Amino acid sequence: MQRNDHLENGPGKEAPSDAPSGSERLPAALRQARIMASFEKDGFVSITSLADELGVSGMTVRRDLDLLGKRGLLERTHGGAVATGHLAFDEDEPAFEQRMRRNALEKSSIARAAAKLVSPGESLGLDVGTSVLALANELAPRKDLRVFTNNLRVGMQMAEGNSSVYILGGQVRVPEFSVTGPQAIEGLKSHFLDRVFIGVSGIDENGLYDYSPEDTEVKRAFVSSASSVVVLCDSSKFGRRALSRIVPLEKIAILVTDAAPPPSLAQALREADVQIILAS
Template sequence: MTVRRDLDLLGKRGLLERTHGGAVAAGPLATLVFDEDEPPFEQRMRRQAVQKSSIAEAAAKLVASGESVGLDVGTSILALAGALASRRDLRVFTNNLRVSMLMADGKSNVYILGGQVRWPEYSVIGPQAVEALKSHFLDKVFIGVSGLDPSGFYDYSPEDTEVKRAFIANAGSVIVLCDSSKFGRRALSRIVPLEKVNILVTDAPPPADLVAALSERGVRIIVAA
């Protein structure tokens, strides 16, 4: 409710325009969109589905044999889990119940973090999940986001964001999966600034200002074919 009141106030001042579920910046920041509400998981699964599949296939190629891998929550991460499900050589750590069920049918070892289940995302959140990650070093972690702009990566949920940061803090390499519909968008929680991420996997080249910001901070961009 506090966010909604703030958006209403900014709208009255002409600094943004309210939209269904969020807001669009006015004036020189007109390309920035703030997402106020988290869309239902099933709706997000249908959105950009082909692009997310391409992103997942490209991201799966980054996983070397025998690696310990962290898989976060989100629809792109679930697509990646599907691309990795036939692998026999991985150790997978996740706070995503959907991912754990999908990959448990495969041959790799799957470890689910403990904590509170956040419905309907079916993510595991809370201090237990965060603390568990401190005991492990992961070769690569794959993070889902709801938005990306020159100031950093964003997510709808503060609770999920805490676990994302714990994944990032205990990883050798941090890889974000982000389809192009999320460029120039923000949400309630900033996960990390750009320089905390090593690789961005997406489906289309980002806008020039975002490419410049990512390059300046050493983020490699992979555009899925």
């Protein structure tokens, strides 16, 4: 039976334009269950589509998504949400401290496996990123290395050890504390490195990705200056993309990760002749 707004609001009164809809009056738990049902169907939900589907305000949807995100049921993005740990495209760069906490055990394991690749006396390039910083912690006690980096955090970590450390010149990008720009790129062109370790924000069949165009330019310079390119990437980044594509898979020699890549990515890596090292 259709509701009579005139009678419910009293004689001569109109229903207020901002009155909550039937869906908005639903218990929050039921409303969130309907959101999760839509999410599980498509793997992604947008605030706009959910607001239209449920007949609620965008503010209500945002509150529901924030609560579901805090429970670990999904991962909030700008304008919606995606599956936790399976973000297809990263629009915004998470805070460095947040990335340090994310998959910390896996990154430590990857760093230990990567450190075993470094032979005595090698000249190394260490890129920016949390996995590379974990590697610097493993390499810091070594006395026999020459390390070139555009990562101020890595530089300080390595300088506490015994190897020679060279910081590239250029502009500092905060909060990553990476050094970027033409000076950093030119500085790499004048050196030959035995091996470089690159951190990435995502990897798929088309190549490697990073959040920052400025950092990406330096990553490409590292790749061009090295005999061997090693990518450090935990498995949460499989199938994910970010703003900037660094290089195709053919440019890398080794991928050090914590779990086997999904079939399509594994096939692409084999075709690109990339060695996969699984950290225990």
